[in-house]
Amino acid sequence: AQSVTQLDSQVPVFEEAPVELRCNYSSSVSVYLFWYVQYPNQGLQLLLKYLSGSTLVESINGFEAEFNKSQTSFHLRKPSVHISDTAEYFCAVSVDSWGKLQFGAGTQVVVTP
Amino acid sequence: DVKVTQSSRYLVKRTGEKVFLECVQDMDHENMFWYRQDPGLGLRLIYFSYDVKMKEKGDIPEGYSVSREKKERFSLILESASTNQTSMYLCASSIGQGRTDTQYFGPGTRLTVL
Numbered sequence: 001a002q003s004v005t006q007l008d009s010q011v012p013v014f015e016e017a018p019v020e021l022r023c024n025y026s027s028s029v030s031v032y033l034f035w036y037v038q039y040p041n042q043g044l045q046l047l048l049k050y051l052s053g054s055t056l057v058e059s060i061n062g063f064e065a066e067f068n069k070s071q072t073s074f075h076l077r078k079p080s081v082h083i084s085d086t087a088e089y090f091c092a093v094s095v096d097s098w099g100k101l102q103f104g105a106g107t108q109v110v111v112t113p
Numbered sequence: 114d115v116k117v118t119q120s121s122r123y124l125v126k127r128t129g130e131k132v133f134l135e136c137v138q139d140m141d142h143e144n145m146f147w148y149r150q151d152p153g154l155g156l157r158l159i160y161f162s163y164d165v166k167m168k169e170k171g172d173i174p175e176g177y178s179v180s181r182e183k184k185e186r187f188s189l190i191l192e193s194a195s196t197n198q199t200s201m202y203l204c205a206s207s208i209g210q211g212r213t214d215t216q217y218f219g220p221g222t223r224l225t226v227l
Contacts (some may be wrong), residue, residue, distance in 0.1 A: 031190075034215075036218075043117070043221050044205075044216075044221055045217075049213070049215065051213050057141060078212055090156065094212040094213070097211050098144065098161065098169075098209075099154075099209070099210070099211055099212055099213070099216070100171075101160060101216060102158075103155040105153055
């Protein structure tokens, strides 16, 4: 069975500092991994996803995630955060051919000036 | 852009009431999903539909049912609401091509059962 563990429930960070959100997965089949972001009072939206090929995946707003098969990890990083990055971030793994996802518990990122 | 809309942002109901949560998507997606979101638990799948009138139980279907009479609309029904169903409910849809699909989410309905 596929599962996802997000190791930090909350990450406080200062504006312009780097941030890393940790995600570990377990999967018995080919792995497809996702990061979704939920801004305050909104639904989730896709940040980036790993399907195959290059292990480093980038989003349009400066986030990147690296798929590491040996460590079964898919950590999300941003070198310099903005106040607007305050949100909850969810790591997810595809669990079947229908495209159902198993989500982690989420990591709340709070960016302060 | 894909748009997924949910009928209410906030809803307050009484214990024992029958509750309908509606979700509509405008991109002709095959798959639709209902999740509940609780602090510290992430998103948990309640029900999934891969076609009109086709449905499959998710991880926590007890106390819920669903209806999909038209492709664009997926309804979640709480037959007899209970206080432990107080939660944020999120609807999502995806194109239906398989494991690499992106899911598109609605804004959520925060349901309070008194």
